[in-house]
Each structure stands twice: as C-alpha cells, then as structure tokens.
Amino acid sequence: MITHPFFWIALVSAVLVHRDAKRRSAARPLAWALAVLLFWIVALPAYLWQRRANHP
C-alpha cells in the first residue's frame, strides 16, 4: 500500500487533469493523467503549459 503523501497529491492531480482534459476534449487525457501520476513534477507543469497554449 502506498502511503506517501506525494502519491496522494499526484493521484488527486491526475484525476483533476483527466477530468479537465476530457472536458476540454484535449488529446490523450488518460496519457496526461498517467504522466501526472508518475512524474508529477514535470508532467503537471507541462500539462498546464500546453493547456494555456491551446486555450489562451
């Protein structure tokens, strides 16, 4: 069982990213969510950056 707080932060972030990506009909929402879950520190800023770039 993973109990580390960062796992839960990443998990919540991944769920939010998945929902947001689906709502915005972004490409590959599941891939974004997985990337955020597994490499939060890089994937979350990257998602936010592309989100802003695509929807200024």
Place this chain on the structure above:
Amino acid sequence: MPLRPASKPAAFLFHIGALLFLLALGYAFFAPPHSAPPPTYFGVGGDPLSFIWFLNWWPFAAQHHLPLFHTSYVNAPFGENLAWRAGVIGLALLAAPFTLKFGALAVYNTLMLAAPGLSGWGAYLAAYELSEDTAASLTAGLVFGFSNFMLGHLLGHLNLSLTFAIPFCLWACLAAAKHGWSTRRLALLLGLALAFEFGVSQELYATLLIFGALAAATLYALHPPARAALARLLPGVSLGIGASLVILSPLIWQMLRGYAGGSHSVASPADFSVDLLGFILPTPITRLGGHWLAPLTNKFGGNTAEDGNYNSLPLLLLLAYIARTHRAAPAVRVLAGFAALACLLALGPYVHVLGAEVSTAPWLPASVLPFLKSMLPARFMLYAWLAIALLLACWLAAPGRKPPRYALLAACLVFILPARGYDRNWTRLPIPAVFTNGAIPPGSRILILPESQVEMGYQYAAGLRFSLAAQGYLGTGAPARLARWPLYRALFVQKYQAALPRINPPMLAAFLAQYGVQAVVVTGDFAPGHTPAPASAAVAALLQRAGWLPAGAGADSELFHPPANNPPPDAAQLAAFMRMPAPEQRGLNIRLEQNWVHAIRLMARLTGLNPAPLLAFYAAHAHPPLPVDAIR
C-alpha cells in the same frame, strides 16, 4: 580515418591489447600505495568483509558438507538465509581453487582490482561492434570502466563492480545481428553470460533482463528499420535466457523458497534512488568539487557508493549537444533515448532533491510489486553509463575531424575524475590475537563488541572457528526476533552506540543467556597505560555490571566469560524486558524534557513570569520525577 585493424587476427590482438591496457590502468590507479602489512582489503566499511566472507563460505560449506544457503555462523542461534544475500556464489565457485590456495581476501582484492578493467573491456567490445573504431571504443571502455557508478561501487561492492557480463551480453547481440550468428551460438553465449551475471549479482541479472527489454523497445520505437534485426535476434535471446534459467534453476528455487524470509532484508528503493541534483553535484569520490560540496551532497539518500549519477554539467551539456546535432544517426538517437530512460528510472519511486522527496517518479508502480521492489533504482545508472559510453564512442567515430572531439571530451571528463583520497581506498584489518591464539574454543558462540562491522573479517581470519551470536554483517536487515529487543540498536547499530551506557545490565545478561553466548570479546586498545575508546570502555563496564567476568585482556581486546549461574530468562522476565524503553529512546526523551524545561524558562523570562511555579506545574503533571533543578 577511424583506427581499425586490417584483419581478424589483428583485431583479436587489438582487443587483447585493450584488455591488458584497461587492466593495467585499473591496477595502476588502485594498487595499494605502500606495502601495508596484511591483512589489507580493497574498499572501506563492512561490505568488503562480507564479500570476503562469502567467497570463503561457499567452498567452506561444500568442504564441510554444510547447508549452502543457510548458515548458523552468523546471527546464531537463528542463522541466516543466504539465498537473498549478495553472496556472489558464481564468482566464489569459479574462484574456489584460488580461494583454497591463496585465501578469500587475496581473491577478493584481485577481483576488485580487475573489476574496472574487465567491465571497461566489455564496454569496449560492444562499442567496437557499433563504431569499428579502436580509439573510440577504448574511450568508451574508459568511460564505463571508470564511471562514477563504478568508482562508487569500488568502495566495496564486488557484486556491482564486476559488471563485465552486462556489456558482454550487449556485444553478443550486436555481433549476432551484424555478423549473422546462428541462433544456437547467440543462445550459448548469452546463456553463459547471463548465468555468470546471476552468480555475481542476482539483482543485476534481473535488471539486465528488464533493461534489455527496454533497450529493445527503445530500438523498436526510435529506429523502425532495425525491427527486422530485432525479430531475427529474438529466438537466440529467448533461448539464451531460457538456458540461463535452466543453469540457475537450483539457485532460483532456493530464492523462491526463501522469498518470505529473505527478501525483507533488501534495502528500500526510495532510500537508494539517485538525487536529481546528483547529476550535477559531485560527491566526495569526485576530485573537482567533491570535497567542497560534501555538506550538500551528504544530504543525498543512500550512501556515497550508491550515488553513481554524477555526470557533471559539462558532460551533460556535451551529451545534449551530441544528441541534438547527431540525432539523424540511429545509434545516437537510440542510445540517447535509452540513457535518458535509465536516468529517469534511476530516480526511483519519488524524485529527491537534496534528499527531500518532491514528486512521484516513474519507478513508483514497480517499487510496490513483488521482486521488482527488491531492486535498488540507483543501480540502474549502470545502464545509463553504458549507453553514455557507447554514445560517446559513436560520436567520436563519426565522420569529421577527431582531435577537437577528443579534446572536448577530455575536458569534460576532467570533471568526473576521482578524488585523490579515494583512489587509495585500502583498509587494514588488524586481527586481535584472541581470535587466533586458541583462547576461544572451536565451535564457541561468541559476541564481538562494540559493533564495528568487522566481525565477519575476524571470523574469516579465525577460519570460522566460532559462530557469531545475534550479529554478523552480511547486508542490511536483522532477524526480527533479535531486533525486537530494546537493547538491539544500542548494542548493534553504530550510530546509537552513545546509548551503550544506558543499556539495562540485567537485560543484557538475559539477552546473552537467551542466545547461549559463551564469550564476549570487547575489542579496543586495552594495552597497559592506554585508554580504550569510549564505546569499548562502556561495553566492558556494562558486561561487568551484568555479572560477566573478565577472562583475560590483550593489547587489543578483552575476553569476558559468563557467570557460573547464567540461566536464560523465563517468559515473564522476557515480556518485562520487551516492554522496557530502548536505551537510545531514553536519551531522546531526556533531551526532549530538557528542551521543554528550557522553553518554559525562556517563556517565563520573556513574559516576566516566575518560572518556578510553571516548572513545578510541568513537573507535577507531565513528568513527576523530572529533576528540574539539575537541568542547566
């Protein structure tokens, strides 16, 4: 023009010359600086002694018809399951004739001295298949054989230093694809190399299979024309893995049988992951900056030996430049992608920055799965370094002017040169006379205190004449039944030795009686007129308070025997001892109480209140016997 031998015999001679050069370089760099009196071993700390012990154990157990995978010579009376230990069984069996003739210590030293040269030669062969340029391949051999990963593990990890088989497997695959080897030939070579690697390190065998698959996936994704070659290699590789599994089946069966009991002793993947800043901050094993930055790099997890990811900023920039400017070359594209992947996975389950976890990392799902959780991600840097070495060889061998490239690379490699103090990492192991002069009867069960992780060396030097009660360093972890004693950490973990005087003497007497300890050897400077180290003096005093009797002192040790009446504790006494606080915890509690008293006084001074009633209230309600007046 690339430096390339004209014929096959000339190529063979070039390869042998490269091997001799790399071996000689390793010897010149690491040979003992002076003729230190034996026994002297290569490396520092307790790890080298456990490898020496293992090199000796397998032939010893075979000679004496003892169970191979369980020993009662350490952690007696429970013993130790050796299947999940880094036991270098393959090396030990291959080297057994030499061990029997020259001793395990000499064999260990020789293997460690040969390790960088042999590993570098493996990388040289693989690089030669890729580049067909001898000078570039030799450079790859140097980069891999003397990489930061290798230099770290040369501090004492025989199983992680002798990595020859890993680049050799890559060479076999490259050669098979290039020269159209038969499936049987590839399978035979791979099977033998993989079986050898398992015999050196089970962990590297498993990671080799994983990273081999990842390398194939990277090649498949980044260089589609190579897919046909991959498909041709698949039967040979599969047969090779199958052959290695057949050869290794008795060992694998022992590991599976001992999985529940043995795998708990493997260190945590989160603790042994590379630090993100470790790629650019040198650790103390690096000459340039390693010492100055030690206050920062000491915050990294694991230990210096495991921080094998220091590439240096100049080398990283050079690698990025090569990957960008030569990305059209398939070898550069694939090797750069694979190196980046290996570095990413080496970050472990969580990204660490100066030891603090700041994010999840891609190894997270694997770190909770059976078997995979037993792999330490920091060691994946081995594969990253191999890819980096081959990438550099491809770049050096590419068409164009060579001297500027070699000069640029040499300038970058200056930043990863090893520290001056490090290249003389030999340790002398003085053996107290009590272990060899017959004062300890053969077959005795003894304890050696204070704990300094050299007891395996003493036991080896004494020819395994005695077993070690409740101790014996063969890697991390201790039997749970021993570790539950409150005195365990103060007695056996060096960083808690300050708590030795606070061990309850009756508890120590009960502990020694419970496990049938027949003698305790206290090591230290007991020569007349000398003062032993505080830990040695504390143990000697503690044993006397526990009723144990001095039975003779030498210049370097004092022997204690149990009292005549030394019954083991009954169940009620045992339960009472287990409820007692740990000695090191008592120390922490005292410091905590002192801090509270200081805080109350400070608060009283700042607010102008009288501290006496506040302290009286605290003492009465929080800690009634607290000697407030004694706290200054």
